[in-house]
Amino acid sequence: MISLAGRDILHSWGKFVLTGMGLGLLIGATLTMAGVYRGMVDDAKVLLTNSGADIWVVQKDTQGPYAEASSIRDDAYRGVLGLPGVAQAASVTYLTMQVRHGDTDERTMVVGFEPGQPGEPAYLLAGRRLSRGHYEAIADVKTGFRLGERIRIRRHDYEVVGLTRRMVSSGGDPMVFIPLKDAQEAQFLKDNDAIISDRARTAGNPGLNRPGVPGLLDAVNAAQTINHSVNAVLVKVGAGDTAETVAQDIRRWKHLQAYTRAQMEEILIAKLIATSAKQIGMFLVILTIVSAAIVAFIIYTMTLGKIREIAVLKLIGTRNRSIAGMILQQAMGLGLIGFVVGKISATIWAPAFPKYVLLETADAMRAFAIVMVVCALASTLAIRAALKVDPATAIGG
Amino acid sequence: MDEGIRIEGLSKRYGAGDTAVDALKEVNMSIAPGEVVGLVGPSGSGKTTLLKCLGAVIEPTRGRMTLGGEVIYDSDDGGWKTKDLRALRRDRIGFIFQAPYLIPFLDVTDNVALLPMLAGRTNGASRARALELLQALDVAHRAKAQPSELSGGEQQRVSIARALANQPPVILADEPTAPLDSDRALAVVRILNQMASQYQTAIIVVTHDEKIIPTFKRIYHIRDGRTVEEAGEGRDIS
Incomplete structure (x- = not known):
């Protein structure tokens, strides 16, 4: 037929x-x-995998660092390192901001990390890892930055020394990795006018500028310009220990919130992307x-x-x-x-x-x-x- | 007379009550195998209704129809003798329309071969039958052409071949020469006569066409749903 x-x-x-x-x-x-x-x-999964962490330690009662703001002291990692089962622990910061690139601004997520610790990009497409303590950056290729280019974050210029890929925030912004100290400074760095104004206001406060206490004003000013906060501590668990057990210890003894990989995935996928x-x-x-x-x-x-x-x-x-x-x-x-x-x-x-x-x-x-x-x-x-x-x-x- | 088709007391009423219309009133006809008769009458006289009843597409209200000696409809005995009117039309009635209405997406051969295929014959046998008919109708050279590539006369010859494909005892031709000029119209009638004679098929030609009416040996005039038989001129067109 x-x-x-x-x-x-x-x-x-x-x-x-x-x-x-x-x-x-x-x-x-x-x-x-x-x-x-x-x-x-x-x-989201690649972001978690490439961070190299087994546990994310964040501010108590928050779902940070990706889903909501989290702020903890930058020495919190020391206490975490002392717990049994913790192989590595390091502070990280995350800040979505505009990075100056030539004449244009690129929307990125700036990540502060400590080289050689969890939080460092897992692999590089080109270039090298950070070797200096300041003003070097590794960027995701989606930023469009190239090796050797200079980018401006707040008031400082950074040289792009390495390129990585598949490192984007949950909002899709490509990541730029810089040294932790630089990132902490960048988070709270004010412009010169604001600093002068703050100093004048502090100097005008008789409680903070006592004639008989030399050095008090300088100490207060220094405290106002130094940032001792980070967004999270990333933890790598030692062989033979489970992430859930270590996370439980962190929650119990350190009064911080600790999420395992599965829990963080749940937050990212079921809540943030929902x-x-x-x-x-x-x-x-x-x-x-x-x-x-x-x-x-x-x-x-x-x-x-x-x-x-x-x-x-x-x-x-x-x-x-x-x-x-x-x-x-x-x-x-x-x-x-x-x-x-x-x-x-x-x-x-x-x-x-x-x-x-x-x-x-x-x-x-x-x-x-x-x-x-x-x-x-x-x-x-x-x-x-x-x-x-x-x-x-x-x-x- | 051997029976190609015989109609006795065929009536068709549309509607009911005050609005009822009797389209056919006690129509009687008889056409022998190999015979071509004309069915003529003004518009609204009942020609198309009669054709639809004969073609088993509408059911008469009353009467009896016999096809090839076999009763196919008897209002006094339950109406249609078969429930499968589709198969009755496919196997025992051929249709030729005013426009050829060839299936535009089938080539000439398959337009003709489709009917035997629908009847369950193999593709090969169906196409062989189609080619035989196309040859008889002198359009075998267009066997692979699409219908849109044919002239009006060629299309009508292919539609005649299609009507003959399953060797039906009767062919109903509805104004088959309407779109054709005199020469082509007479050519179609000549072909119908040849085919009727060659395949012993009874052919009823519904027509208004004054050019071809004189060619029929017998003519049924239909007026107000009633038929009157009269002898035609039977003009020789061979």
Whole structure:
């Protein structure tokens, strides 16, 4: 038996392929939206993995350092280091800020870390690690910085000595790593006018500028300009110890909040990315409905254009199921072309997105199944119209 | 007379009560195998209704129809004798329309071969049958062409081949020459006569076409749902 659907597609393949391509671009957008969500989740996981930590120690009753502000003393790591099972512990700071690059500002997350300790970027694409105590930086390639370039953070210039990748904040801002002391200073560094104003205000306070206490004013001024806070302490657990046990000890004895890798992942993915995920989910639902409407409309229009032929086919004895099959196969064919075009399109344009887009095979398989089901459902309207065609309409008046 | 198709007391009423319309009233017809008859009448006289009843696409209100000696409809005995009217149309009735209505996405061969395929014959046998008919109708050289590539006359010949594909005992032709000029119209009638004779098929030609009416040996005039049989001129067009 002749494949009526196949012949019809071959007969008007140009129209069919163009329609399929249009649908494909829509499916490509849908796949990309799913990829954006997967990319966010993957970025979060990579961020945790590349930090090299097993436990994140943050301010009590907070979910820092990525999900909310956390501030702890910069000597807190010493107490943590003394606990059993802790192999390494180091302070880190995180601060989202604009970094001056040439004539433009780049939005980045500036990370302060101690070289050789947890928090240091796991690997470099190019360049070297920090070797000096100040004014060197390692940047994620997404910043667009190049080796040897100078960038300005607050009032200081930093030389980019290394490049890393896949180190972005939960908001998608690429990271710039600088020495911890520089980062602490950058967090609270005021402009010169503000410093002069603060000093004058302190000097004008008789309680802080007593005539009989030399050096008090200088001490107060020094205390105001030095920052002893960090956002978190990253802990590496020794071999043979579990992160959960060590985290429990930290919570009990140090009055700090400690999160294991699994808990931090939960915070990042289930809480921080949750709203974005819902947003993307809504887009996916809308795009799926739009795709279904388009397929239904196209197939319906194509069927209406063949009403006379369908009447003739029915009159000469073609079964209803053959006609329904023809329409269904065309809808599925359209879906198949759309899916192939969509997958190729998404693969081509995904790397051009500013944030990481992860196209997973499992998502593609799911999308294929959904596209086929949607196309089958969308064809029902056209099938209904075709089955209602009276074969008598093929005969005269 | 051997029976190609026989109609006895066929009536068709649309609607009911005060608004009822009797489109056909006690129509009687009989066409022998190999015979071509004309069915003529003004618009609204009941031609199309009669064709639809004969074509098993609408059910008559009353009467009896016999096809190839077999009763296919009897209002006094339960109506249609088969539930599968689709198969009845496919296997036992051929249709030729005013416009050829060829399936635009099938080539000429497959337009003709589709019917035997629908009847369950193999693709090879169906295409062989199609080529045989296309040859008989002198359009075999266009076997691989698409319908849109054919002239009006060629398209009509292909539609005649399609109507003959399952060797039906009767062919219903609805204004088959309407879109054609005189020469082509007469050519189509000549072909219908040849095919009727060659395949022993009864052919009923519904027409308004004054050019072809004189070619019929027998004509049924239909007016207000009633038919009157009269002898035609039977002009020789061979």
